[in-house]
Amino acid sequence: xxxxxxxxxxxxxxxxxxxxxxxxxxxxxxxxxxxxxxxxxxxxxxxxxxxxxxxxxxxxxxxxxxxxxxxxxxxxxxxxxxxxxxxxxxxxxxxxxxxxxxx
Numbered sequence: 588x589x590x591x592x593x594x595x596x597x598x599x600x601x602x603x604x605x606x607x608x609x610x611x612x613x614x615x616x617x618x619x620x621x622x623x624x625x626x627x628x629x630x631x632x633x634x635x636x637x638x639x640x641x642x643x644x645x646x647x648x649x650x651x652x653x654x655x656x657x658x659x660x661x662x663x664x665x666x667x668x669x670x671x672x673x674x675x676x677x678x679x680x681x682x683x684x685x686x687x688x689x690x
Contacts, residue, residue, distance in 0.1 A: 600636065608646040610636050612655060615667060625667040 629640040657670040
């Protein structure tokens, strides 16, 4: 069975009419799909999404408040991981990146 990786169209990420939180979440999912936590700085995402660092900071906070991500902070860095449970084919799953496919 071949695995498929679904990615967000670049036009969505670049669309200024889409709220920053959702554009950031789309970008974060590119890390999560590959089973990776996110260590990138606000400045990194601000450059990628063409917004201010403050906008990224607010977007991360909004995604945390909505239960989509968890952000563990210390004095010098943070790690963002997925958190949202979702319904899929009648089952509740925890979004934790890519899971191994059974043979």
